[in-house]
Amino acid sequence: MTGKKPREQELVTYFIRDGIVIDHLLPGTATVIADILKGAFGEVPINISEYIGSRKRAGEDGKPGRKGRITLPVEYSDVGECEQKLGEYTGRIADPELLTRIALISPDNTISVIKGGEVLVEDGSKHKLHARIPEEVGVVRCPNDSCISNSEKVPIRAVYTQGGEHEFRCHYCETGFDFSDLRDKKLLTYLD
Amino acid sequence: MAFKGRHIISTRDLSREDYMVILREAKRFKYDVDSRIRKNFHGQSAALLFYEPSTRTHSTFTEAVRRYGGRADHGFTSSGSTSVAKGESLEDTIIHYLGLGVDVIVMRHPMDGSARWAADVSDQYTERRKKKRVPVINGGDGKNQHPTQAIGDIFTIQDELSEWEKIGELKTGRKLDFLAFGDIKYGRAMKSAIEAAHQMFVIDNLYLASHPHVGASGEMIADYRKAGMNVHVVQKPADFQELLNGNVDVAYGSRIQEERQGKGTPDGDSMLQRIHGFIKLEKGMIETPREHMIVMHPQPFNQHNPIITRDVKAEPWAAWEQQAENHVFTRAGVLELVLFGDG
Numbered sequence: 001m002t003g004k005k006p007r008e009q010e011l012v013t014y015f016i017r018d019g020i021v022i023d024h025l026l027p028g029t030a031t032v033i034a035d036i037l038k039g040a041f042g043e044v045p046i047n048i049s050e051y052i053g054s055r056k057r058a059g060e061d062g063k064p065g066r067k068g069r070i071t072l073p074v075e076y077s078d079v080g081e082c083e084q085k086l087g088e089y090t091g092r093i094a095d096p097e098l099l100t101r102i103a104l105i106s107p108d109n110t111i112s113v114i115k116g117g118e119v120l121v122e123d124g125s126k127h128k129l130h131a132r133i134p135e136e137v138g139v140v141r142c143p144n145d146s147c148i149s150n151s152e153k154v155p156i157r158a159v160y161t162q163g164g165e166h167e168f169r170c171h172y173c174e175t176g177f178d179f180s181d182l183r184d185k186k187l188l189t190y191l192d
Numbered sequence: 193m194a195f196k197g198r199h200i201i202s203t204r205d206l207s208r209e210d211y212m213v214i215l216r217e218a219k220r221f222k223y224d225v226d227s228r229i230r231k232n233f234h235g236q237s238a239a240l241l242f243y244e245p246s247t248r249t250h251s252t253f254t255e256a257v258r259r260y261g262g263r264a265d266h267g268f269t270s271s272g273s274t275s276v277a278k279g280e281s282l283e284d285t286i287i288h289y290l291g292l293g294v295d296v297i298v299m300r301h302p303m304d305g306s307a308r309w310a311a312d313v314s315d316q317y318t319e320r321r322k323k324k325r326v327p328v329i330n331g332g333d334g335k336n337q338h339p340t341q342a343i344g345d346i347f348t349i350q351d352e353l354s355e356w357e358k359i360g361e362l363k364t365g366r367k368l369d370f371l372a373f374g375d376i377k378y379g380r381a382m383k384s385a386i387e388a389a390h391q392m393f394v395i396d397n398l399y400l401a402s403h404p405h406v407g408a409s410g411e412m413i414a415d416y417r418k419a420g421m422n423v424h425v426v427q428k429p430a431d432f433q434e435l436l437n438g439n440v441d442v443a444y445g446s447r448i449q450e451e452r453q454g455k456g457t458p459d460g461d462s463m464l465q466r467i468h469g470f471i472k473l474e475k476g477m478i479e480t481p482r483e484h485m486i487v488m489h490p491q492p493f494n495q496h497n498p499i500i501t502r503d504v505k506a507e508p509w510a511a512w513e514q515q516a517e518n519h520v521f522t523r524a525g526v527l528e529l530v531l532f533g534d535g
Contacts, residue, residue: 146334148303152281165415172305173336174202 016047016073018086020093021112022102023069027051029106030068036105037070040098041089047071068106086115094129100139103131104182133160140187142170143177156189196533197325199311200526202337203387211346211392212359213534218347218525219356221260222518231261232528239289240267241299242331243276248491248516249331249341253298256524266294282306286313290326295531297328304334327530335380340526341490342384344519346392348511349442351518352486360392362441363484367396371440373432373471374499376402377409379446381490389442390419399435401426403470405463406448432471436487437480445473445489445499468497475503486511 025033027050034048049069057065074089076082090113092098102109111129113120120127137158142149149156149172157171166176182188195213200206206214238257242250250269257264266289268274276285282301289297299310307330314326332338353362362368370389372382389395398421400408407425408416416423426432436443448467454460473487489500489512504510 142305144304146304148282148301148306148309148333151303152283152309154283154309165418170305172308173334174204174305 016071016114017117018076018082018115019071019073019113020089021069021071021114023067023110023112024054024056024108025068025070025106026108027066027068030070032105033068033102034070036098036101037072040092040095041072045073045075047073067108086113089113090127096134097139099129099131100134100137101188103133104137104140104179104188107133135160135162136171137168139189140168140182141189142173142175143181143185143187144170144173144175147173147175149173194533195529196531197327198530199307199314199327200329200339200530201307201311202330203339203342203384203391204337206339206343206388206391208360208391211343211388214343214522214525214529215347215350215359217528217534218343218518218522219351221524221528222351222521232524233257233260233262233531236262236295236527236531237266237293238262238264238527239292239294239297240264240269240331241285241289241297241301242267242269243271243299243301244332245270246300246331248519249300249338252516252519253329253331253523253527256520256527259520260524262527266292267298282310283313286310286328287317290314290317290321290323295326296527297326298331299328299333300331301333304336307333307337329526329530332380335378338380338384339388340519340523341381342388343526344515344522345381345385345444345488345490346388347518347522348488348515349389349393349486352511352514353441353484354393362393364441364482368393368442369397369399369440370395371399371401371426371432371435371443372446373401373426373443373473374446375406375448376400376412376446377406378449378452382444382446383412385444385488385490386416390421395421397422397424397440399424399426399440401432401435401471403427403467405453405467429471433477436473436478436485438482441482441485443473443485443487445487447489447492447494447499448497450494450497464497471499473500473504475501478507478509481509485509488512488515491516 030048030050034046037046051066052069053064054067055064057067072089074082074085076085093111109131111131113127137160138156140158141156147170148154158168159171161167161169167178169176240250240253254264271277299307307328311328314328318325330337330339350359355363368389372386398416404427413423450464453464455464487509491512
């Protein structure tokens with residue numbers, strides 16, 4: 001569209017005017033993350049794009065890499081409802097446990113709130129989030145079936161070691177496990 | 193980290209300096225006459241919560257508390273006669289004993305990580321109720337950790353192979369050559385002893401002698417190598433005998449854990465027949481040991497299929513009786529430190 005800067009042009013191609021955009025996801029993870037979002041948002045429109053070309057992930061040969069993207073457009077009948085729903089979406093996506101789950105599946109991610117086709121600006125800065133893995137994670141179960149956390153009502157505590165022998169370690173039984181185990185052994189707990 | 197109120201859950205939480213402090217305290221209990229007659233634990237109460245059978249750990253902790261003036265009246269030696277049989281959680285059981293006002297909890301439980309959870313429960317309770325910290329001492333949690341066993345074992349190595357003026361250094365002046373034999377795969381006490389011995393004395397060569405079915409996993413071997421040990425897997429009885437004759441400072445046996453091999457099932461019994469006796473220390477095998485070499489075993493021995501035959505217990509290198517005696521002193525030392533600190 002004429003008169004718009006290149007970045008804004010890119011935003012228009014998200015095909016949403018108001019809602020949430022989760023971008024720069026590791027290729028192949030958008031579908032898994034969308035499944036988790038269903039638990040948080042319920043039956044709302046969710047658009048999933050996998051293996052989109054990504055300049056950010058360009059290889060050494062200069063060819064674009066691939067990424068995933070999810071958009072959650074807000075459906076509304078009037079401006080007031082739009083504001084209200086956008087506020088609800090913004091609140092839900094900021095839930096720490098939800099952000100942790102997103103980060104565990106794709107440590108690479110950028111989460112933007114879109115209003116009127118542009119990234120929402122609040123207090124002078126763009127409303128963007130980056131889901132990060134906290135030092136201690138409460139949303140993965142221990143892979144050790146003999147761990148007390150798998151037999152009694154014990155709060156899950158997995159330490160994110162950030163460079164240790166394994167990427168995670170159970171606080172209780174000290175069993176180490178990695179990102180690949182989250183997927184292979186289905187250790188990520190889902191929202192109830 | 194200060195000792196007063198500290199939970200003793202895992203050897204991973206203990207630094208070399210921590211071990212030195214504990215060993216000095218334990219030595220005082222063993223050799224200092226004044227310590228032996230002083231009632232260090234007068235007015236203190238310990239709860240011993242043993243969900244699994246135990247002869248040595250339970251009795252040595254009980255003796256350590258009582259010998260030095262404390263009370264060890266609370267607890268149980270089997271969960272069958274308690275509310276646990278009615279489905280009570282570990283959390284609720286711990287809270288019950290905290291409510292009685294005990295000063296320390298010692299526990300053994302079949303689930304890995306249970307002691308750490310009990311420690312968390314204790315901390316939450318004492319904070320919530322504005323009471324002084326009640327330390328939890330892990331007497332064995334599943335196949336995970338048994339830190340006071342390891343402490344007792346390195347005390348024995350220190351007492352037999354080193355001088356008290358130079359804690360952590362062998363009389364030989366060399367690093368430690370350590371032979372682990374028997375059930376390498378499931379031997380919890382052996383695993384803790386290796387970690388603690390490496391921290392205190394630095395293991396140069398670690399020999400792992402076993403039937404292949406109960407050998408060390410690839411991950412265990414990788415971990416030991418990463419820690420700096422030269423690891424050698426030994427799966428021939430002749431090589432095992434050769435090591436015992438002049439090549440190691442400590443040989444540490446571990447009972448074959450029949451319960452983990454499916455004893456009583458046709459496949460399990462068949463496998464056990466192959467494992468038992470494959471690596472076994474018998475009379476006459478050791479003729480030229482290194483000076484000061486000791487053979488250790490955490491006990492109990494399987495009387496029907498011992499990894500060390502009973503007819504060698506009078507040999508000068510047989511150290512498991514000293515190990516058992518030393519556990520009273522090391523556990524008393526740990527109790528002293530977590531109750532009163534090291535100031």
